[in-house]
Amino acid sequence: MRIVAAIGAAILGICFWAGQAAATEINFMTWGGHYLDTYNPLVEKFAKQTGNKVNIVVMSGAKDGLTKIMAQKDDPQVDVWLSIESTAAEAEQAGLLSDLRPDLMPNLAALPKGYIGKQTVVMTLSPRGIAYRTDLVPFEIKDWTDLWDPRLKGKIGMSFVIDTGTPVIMAALLAGGSEKNIDPGFEKMKALKPNLAGFFKTDQESVKFLESGDFAVIGYAILANFYLKMQGESSDVKFVMPPKPKFLASIPGAVVKGRGAEREKVAFQFLDFLLSPESQEWVTSRFGQVPANPKAKLPETLAKVIPPLPLTDVYHVDWNVVNANYPAWNDRWNKEIQTQ
Amino acid sequence: MEKLGPFVRAAAPACAVLLIFVACLATLAGYSFRPRLGMAQMGSGFTLESYAAFFRDPFNLAYLWRSLWIATYTTAVVLVLGYVVAYHMTVCGPRMRLIITIILLVQFFTSYVIRTYAIVLALGRYGIVNNGLIALGVISVPAKLLFTEFAVAAGLVLVAVPFMVFPVYGSIAGISPNLRAAAGSLGATPAAVFREIVLPLSLPGVAAGVVIVYLFNLTAFITPSLLGGGHVDMIANLIFDRAMNTQDYPFASAAAMVSLLLTLIIVYLLQSGFRRTIRGAER
Numbered sequence: 001m002r003i004v005a006a007i008g009a010a011i012l013g014i015c016f017w018a019g020q021a022a023a024t025e026i027n028f029m030t031w032g033g034h035y036l037d038t039y040n041p042l043v044e045k046f047a048k049q050t051g052n053k054v055n056i057v058v059m060s061g062a063k064d065g066l067t068k069i070m071a072q073k074d075d076p077q078v079d080v081w082l083s084i085e086s087t088a089a090e091a092e093q094a095g096l097l098s099d100l101r102p103d104l105m106p107n108l109a110a111l112p113k114g115y116i117g118k119q120t121v122v123m124t125l126s127p128r129g130i131a132y133r134t135d136l137v138p139f140e141i142k143d144w145t146d147l148w149d150p151r152l153k154g155k156i157g158m159s160f161v162i163d164t165g166t167p168v169i170m171a172a173l174l175a176g177g178s179e180k181n182i183d184p185g186f187e188k189m190k191a192l193k194p195n196l197a198g199f200f201k202t203d204q205e206s207v208k209f210l211e212s213g214d215f216a217v218i219g220y221a222i223l224a225n226f227y228l229k230m231q232g233e234s235s236d237v238k239f240v241m242p243p244k245p246k247f248l249a250s251i252p253g254a255v256v257k258g259r260g261a262e263r264e265k266v267a268f269q270f271l272d273f274l275l276s277p278e279s280q281e282w283v284t285s286r287f288g289q290v291p292a293n294p295k296a297k298l299p300e301t302l303a304k305v306i307p308p309l310p311l312t313d314v315y316h317v318d319w320n321v322v323n324a325n326y327p328a329w330n331d332r333w334n335k336e337i338q339t340q
Numbered sequence: 341m342e343k344l345g346p347f348v349r350a351a352a353p354a355c356a357v358l359l360i361f362v363a364c365l366a367t368l369a370g371y372s373f374r375p376r377l378g379m380a381q382m383g384s385g386f387t388l389e390s391y392a393a394f395f396r397d398p399f400n401l402a403y404l405w406r407s408l409w410i411a412t413y414t415t416a417v418v419l420v421l422g423y424v425v426a427y428h429m430t431v432c433g434p435r436m437r438l439i440i441t442i443i444l445l446v447q448f449f450t451s452y453v454i455r456t457y458a459i460v461l462a463l464g465r466y467g468i469v470n471n472g473l474i475a476l477g478v479i480s481v482p483a484k485l486l487f488t489e490f491a492v493a494a495g496l497v498l499v500a501v502p503f504m505v506f507p508v509y510g511s512i513a514g515i516s517p518n519l520r521a522a523a524g525s526l527g528a529t530p531a532a533v534f535r536e537i538v539l540p541l542s543l544p545g546v547a548a549g550v551v552i553v554y555l556f557n558l559t560a561f562i563t564p565s566l567l568g569g570g571h572v573d574m575i576a577n578l579i580f581d582r583a584m585n586t587q588d589y590p591f592a593s594a595a596a597m598v599s600l601l602l603t604l605i606i607v608y609l610l611q612s613g614f615r616r617t618i619r620g621a622e623r
Contacts (some may be wrong), residue, residue: 067584068382096379154484161585198487198569205566208457212464327379327586334581335399338570339482 005322021285024266025053026079026259029065030046032058032212033204034228038286044274050135052266054080060202062087063161069096069256081266086164086326088120089253089319104268107275115292120252121276124289126161127239127306128247131221135213135236136213144174144242147219151193157215159200160333163249164322167220168329172244183328187338194218199338210237222249229302239288240311241306245315251289372593380587399494400578400595401615404602407574410489412559414494418553419546421497422504425539426545429507430503430512448502459495460486463567468560487569500556504549511545512538540621547614551607553582558603 030039036056042052057078059065066087069078073096083091091097097119102108108116115122115161125217126192130141130171138151158167170180171192200206201227210226218226221239227235253274256266273279280296283289289304290309298309372390375383394400425444429437447455462468463485470482485491515538523533546561568574573581575595583592 063585063587069588070587076360189437198571201565201570210462212460213466214460214464323379327588330581330586332571338573339399340571 003175004008008255011044023051023053024262026263026266026270027055027057027077027083028059028066028080028270029057029078031203032060032084032292033207034225035082035097039285042279042282045072046270047162050266051274052269054270059264060163060204063164066090066112070094074213076234077254078256079263080252080256080270082123083252083308084163084185084253085252085317086319086322089255090323092117092119092217093323096257098264100255101264105272105275107272110293110295112292112294113276113318115250117252120254121275122250122292123272124251124280124284124287125273125293126249126287127223127241128166128249128268129221129223129241130217130219131210131223131237131239132224133210133213134238136216141217141238141240142242144170144245147195148192150195154195154197156192156195156219157198157200157206157209157217158192158196158219159206160330160337162203162206162220162222163247164319165326165329165333166247166317169317169322170220170245170247171312173315179318179325182325188337189333193337200233218310224287224289227302227305227339228286230305239305243307244313246307246311246313247317248290248311248314282304365539368593368596370593371589372597374590376588376590377480381591383416390590391590391598393480394594398434402577403578404599406572407558407560407576407601408568410493410496410572410574411560412472414493414557415550415554416502417493418500418557419550421547422501422553423508423542423546425501426505426508426512427497429509443615444502444505452499454500456495456562457497458613459491460566462484463494486567487571489568489572492560492564492572495567496557496560499563500553503552503556507548507552508542508545513540515541540618543614543618543621547618550614551610554606554610555603555619558606559599 003166022073036058039056043056049055059068061101062084065083066082067076069076069081069091072078073094076096081088081091083096088097091178094125099119100108108121110120127273130144130147132141137155139146139149141147146152150254160167168182168185168189169179170185172182172187175183175184175188178266196219198209200209200215200218203222205216206218207225207229210218211229223239223241226237228260229235231240253271255264255271259267274283277291277293277296280291280293282300284291284296284302285299288299288305290298290302341613344389371382373386375385376390376393377383403482425440429440432440460467464470465482465484465486468486469485470479473479473483519537519541520533523537524530528536558574559576560574561580562579564572564574565580576599578601579592579595582588582595
């Protein structure tokens with residue numbers, strides 16, 4: 001009897017192991033915090049549908065993700081990567097990403113052509129603007145130029161690393177410059193210094209310090225960080241997407257090269273799964289983002305926060321110019337703006 | 341042979357740790373001598389350019405001086421606070437000693453990030469300190485406590501106290517009570533007993549505590565990052581910024597190597613100084 005039970009257990013064990021061995025495990029790198037809560041249910045759904053496991057790897061920011069992928073160049077540990085345009089462009093230039101596989105991604109056919117690159121595909125579009133506490137700011141903020149209002153003295157939190165220096169590009173555009181002529185941006189930012197309370201380096205810090213009131217205004221904010229907090233009736237957090245220039249950041253997804261054919265196949269299938277209307281509606285309803293797949297419904301509450309679609313006057317940053325100049329701009333920011 | 345047993349058992353894991361440490365250090369040193377070709381790009385030759393770039397710019401040196409200055413005075417504050425707590429633990433009753441030990445251990449084992457966030461809540465515009473000062477009528481509007489050098493220093497001091505208390509307590513507790521009793525019976529006042537017996541014999545613990553706390557504060561990263569608001573960045577923040585934000589690995593590695601060498605020099609000077617002081621006290 002004991003022998004029969006042992007043989008039965010061994011057969012069951014072998015079957016279980018064989019089942020596990022057939023499943024492929026991939027690593028999906030994205031931002032942490034709120035992003036984990038959002039992507040965990042999708043990861044579970046994908047696992048149920050396909051039998052393949054997706055592990056979420058957290059990056060503190062897009063630059064952190066890029067650094068990890070570059071450091072792991074000879075032995076990559078990430079399969080699917082969500083990022084921002086500037087870091088995705090860098091990774092592409094460095095030859096770290098795989099070419100998209102339309103044969104494995106049927107949802108690509110629904111996307112506007114402009115969203116599909118050689119190696120990256122826009123997953124969602126994320127509004128940028130100004131987030132502020134209505135109980136701590138004495139007037140309604142409507143425009144980027146309101147940041148320079150003397151009534152905001154010592155109230156603004158600002159960052160340089162968010163969106164790879166875009167806050168300075170915003171200032172440059174207001175002063176007649178651009179990423180190709182950045183000096184007016186730095187001069188404009190110097191004029192903002194009296195209004196700056198401090199600087200943050202991660203999305204989580206911007207959320208934390210706005211919550212605690214140590215920053216009454218986040219001078220360059222990502223809607224996704226504040227969207228859920230704004231939903232409550234009694235919420236005193238408001239987000240405004242100033243009319244000109246508008247920044248609508250593409251959130252590209254990509255598959256990292258070099259993890260083997262099987263993992264790459266599942267990675268593309270997972271990316272395609274994230275482009276399905278159901279996944280897109282889930283993600284964008286939690287982040288206040290615009291879905292890339294036109295078949296996905298726009299979150300209802302998003303219409304109350306951003307101007308009606310399609311958005312006009314969206315500024316498209318030349319990321320090649322930014323990436324070429326970023327180290328010098330970072331140095332200038334530390335010396336001219338961040339130092340008291 | 342039997343005496344070698346514990347040594348042999350410890351040698352294997354110690355060698356593994358040493359090997360990993362040396363490998364990481366060698367990689368860091370290697371990167372620091374490679375040419376910088378742009379973001380995340382390094383050449384394959386040998387150059388001192390990154391070191392020259394570090395020393396050439398007074399702005400980079402300012403991070404070093406700021407780190408040294410903050411580490412020095414915060415260590416002094418931690419020494420005074422830590423010594424007082426440690427001394428009290430040796431003279432108080434067992435119940436109070438247990439309470440203090442539990443408080444220190446809970447603080448010690450609480451995540452560094454959580455402790456720093458707690459200080460953000462305490463020192464923030466609408467935090468406990470400002471609310472208390474307003475309630476007492478000391479101030480009428482919230483004072484700017486966060487995002488200042490004061491906040492960074494307070495954060496470093498509060499987090500480092502257990503690292504001073506434990507070694508100092510160990511030293512003081514190791515002093516035989518008979519020595520103090522004998523001195524007292526020969527007419528020494530409590531102050532004289534402390535000055536002539538307790539203080540000199542506690543110096544080994546003080547030396548250990550000072551070295552640990554100084555290095556801990558000199559290389560602080562999370563505390564200046566969260567509490568300094570970008571205004572009080574220290575050398576570790578510069579290294580992180582260059583490595584992670586601009587992917588200038590040779591420069592970041594050079595800054596890290598300079599920081600490491602400075603740390604080694606400081607440890608040597610502190611230990612030599614304390615050794616001489618302890619020898620003088622023993623005479």
